[in-house]
Amino acid sequence: MSQKKSERPVRHLLGLSGGKDSSALAIYMRDKVPEMEYFFADTGAELPETLEFIDLLEDYLGKEIVKLNADRDFDFYLKLHNNFLPSPQRRWCTINLKLIPFEDYVGEDEVVSYIAIRADEPSRVGYTPTKSNIQTRFPFREDGLGKDDILCILESSGIGIPKYYNWRSRSGCYFCFFQRQEEWLGLKKNHEALFELARQYEKYDEATGKRYTWNQSGSLDEIVARAEKKANQPQKSNSTKSKKLIDNITHDNDDDFCPICML
Ligand code: SF4
Known part of the structure; x- marks a missing residue:
């Protein structure tokens, strides 16, 4: 006899972007929710540093980070959109390469999705599920954790932060239009x-x-x-020091970027 939907255990899912917040959340939740499933929606256009960091995290978590790939690649969807590149107003890339693969992965299962929005991001909305079987939780907000706490979690785990922070403030596709x-x-x-x-x-x-x-x-x-x-251009006296990794993180403006791809 087939199992009824209501009898299936609730799945706990945590999506990784290769960015600092979702990585810190995975570390933070590892022992709190042992049955957690980790996934990474790979757009096929990720930075090498991101993929390297995901592998590192997988070792740390001691569990597979499932790679979700869209059925078609960016070029297919670009053609479908009459060669109009995506933009902050027309974010078809996020829908096709991240959201749909995620919702397909969930299927009809009852799911709790853990989102890495911090307590110091009060206006950030993030992912809003379109399916009623997906509930969201925001552990950093619930526990009052902000950016400094997130950096501390990453440092004390020994994982640190992805190397792309040397020159870029967020994860995401190499061609992401949110780049400065x-x-x-x-x-x-x-x-x-x-x-x-x-x-x-x-x-x-x-x-x-x-x-x-x-x-x-x-x-x-x-x-x-x-x-x-x-x-x-000549730098002003108090900004002559070359930028360090940490500067790229602490000077970012969280509202300028994609709320789903780069948590
Ligand atoms: S990282 Fe940028 S380009 Fe890639 S899917 Fe997200 S919004 Fe689109």
Whole structure:
């Protein structure tokens, strides 16, 4: 006889982005919810540093981090969207490459999904499930933990923070349009081949004069040229020190980025 839906145990799921908050939450919850299932929605366009960090975390957690892949890749969905690159207003990438794979993974099971929004992010909304069988919990908010606590969890575990924080403030696809000017420059310096791939997605339609770029303020070449110019300007006396990993984390503005991809 088939098992009734209500008799199936509730699943506890924690999604990792390769960012500091979800990683810290996984460490924080490891012993609190031993039956936790960890997953990572891999867009196929992740930074090598992110994948390396996910592997490290998997060793620490002592449990598989299930990789969720969309049925089709970014290029397929790009074509489906008439070659319009995604943007903060048209975030079809998040829906197709992250949310749908997650909701497919859940299926009809009763699920508690643990979200890494911190207590010091009162206005952040994050993922809102579209299925009634998915309940959400926010342990950092419930326990009043903020950014300093998260950094402390990562440091004291020995895991530390992902290496991309040297030049970028968030996880996410290498071509993510949420990147700031200096982060595009960071991509060019640290992963020139990936920068070149991102650049190749940009198009100029000679017939209409329309440009298809990742950022409304210009093409990647223009953005990087501006970032280089800014970097070469003489620094004011109190900002002459080169930026460190921790600066990239503590100076970020959490509202500027994707609330789902980069927790
Ligand atoms: S990281 Fe950026 S580009 Fe990638 S799915 Fe999320 S919003 Fe889209």
